[in-house]
Amino acid sequence: MTRIAPILLVAALGIAVVFVLVVPPWHLPVKGTQIGYRASSMIQWAPTDPSVIAGTHPPPALPPAGDDTRPATAAFHNVKVLTDIDAAQFMRLQQAMTAWVSPTQGCGFCHAGTDYASDAKPAKLVARLMLTMTRHVNGAWRQHVAQAGVTCDTCHRGQPVPSFVWFPSPPKPVKTMIDKQEDWQESAKTVRKFFPTDAYDEYLLQNTPGLAQSYTALPTGQASAQIVTKRLYEMMMQMSDGIGVNCGFCHNSRAFFDWSQSTPYRWTGYSGITMTRDINRNFLLQLGHMLPEDRVQADVPRQPVVPAREQGPQAGNGLANCATCHHGAPKPLGGADMVDDYPGLVGPAPQAAAAAVPPPHG
DSSP, rough: TTTHHHHHHHHHHHHHHHHHHSSSOOOOOOEEEEEEEEETTTTTEEEOOOHHHHHOOOOOOOOOOOSOSSBBBHHHHSSSSSSTTHHHHHHHHHHHHHHHHHHTGGGGTTTTTTBTTOOOOOHHHHHHHHHHHHHHHHOHHHHTTTOOOOOHHHTTSSSSSSOOOOOOOOOOOOOTTSSSSSOOOOTOOHHHHHHHHHHHHTTSSSSOOOOOOSSSSSSSOOOOHHHHHHHHHHHHHHHHHHTTOOGTOOOOTTTTTTTGSSTHHHHHOOOOOOHHHIIIIIIIIHHHSSOOOOOOTTSOOOOOOOOOOGOOOOOSSOBBHHHHHHTTTTSSGGGOOOSTGGGHHHHHHTTTTTOOOOOOOO
C-alpha cells in the first residue's frame, strides 16, 4: 500500500495537468434578458468579452469649469466652432479633448508650438471638422444618441485614430469562377467579423434600400438579386457584432420585415444607420480629402493622417460604422450621459425637422 499511494498521487497530478492543458476553460452561466414575447427566443446575453466590459465605463470626469465668463471669442483668438460658450468651458473642453484623443501627444498634437491660435498644423483643421461633426450629432440626431450624446471619447477612447473604422472598397478586377471573389476577413476570430466589409459601401455610404425578404412564404414579384440579399445579411451581421447583440434585439425572427412585430430598438437602429451615413458623407469623406488615408489598396501612395508612432491600432483615417462608437456594447460607454458637462459639444437642432417615418420594411 505504501508504494501504491505515491503512484496514484503522481497519476492524479498527471491527469490534472493534462486536463488543464487540453480541456477548454469553463465559463460561468451568462445572464440572459428576455426582451420580446415568451418562447420567441428574443433573448439578449450579457457581454463576456473583457475588452467590451472594460469599454462600458466612461472616462474620468474633469474638475468643474472655472469662473471666466467671458465669451470664448473674446478671450481667445481665431475661435471658429466653439463660439457659443464662455472661456472657462472652452478651456475645460480643450483639456478634455486632449485626454480623449491625444493623451500621450498632448496639446502639440493639434497646435503649433505656443501659438495656439495658429492654423499651421493640419490636425487642428481636422479637429475643427470633428468638433462640428460632434455638435451636429448631438444637436440633430437626438433620436439616436438621446440625452447621453457623444463626445470625442465615444469613438477615440484615448487614441488619435479610432480603433474601429472601415475603408471604401476599391474596384475588384473580374476573376474566373474558380477564384475567390470576396475579400474575406481571414484573420477574424468570430463568424461575424469574417464577412467582407463591402456592405458598408452600400448601406453606410450609399442610399441602398434594405429590402430583401419577401412578404409571402414563396417569393412574389421581382425577387431580390442574390448579391443584394448577401450584402444585407453581411451588413446585419457586422452591425450585430458592432453593438454586441443578436437579431432578436431589433427583429422578431418570424417576420424580419414587419415593423409592427419588431422591438423599439429597430427604430433606434434605423436612425443609427441613417446617422452614420450622414457622418460618413458630410464629414469623414471630407476628412479623407483633407488628410488622405494611407492604404495598401490605394492607387497612389499617400501620407497617413498622423505619423505611425502616433497612430492607434488602425493605420490612417477611415469611415464610421456601428462599432466605431459602440465598441461591441449596446450602449456606448454604458449609456453614460456624456454631454451634460460639455455644452459646447451640443449644436443647434434642425430648425424644421420633419417627423421621421420608418420605411415599410427592410
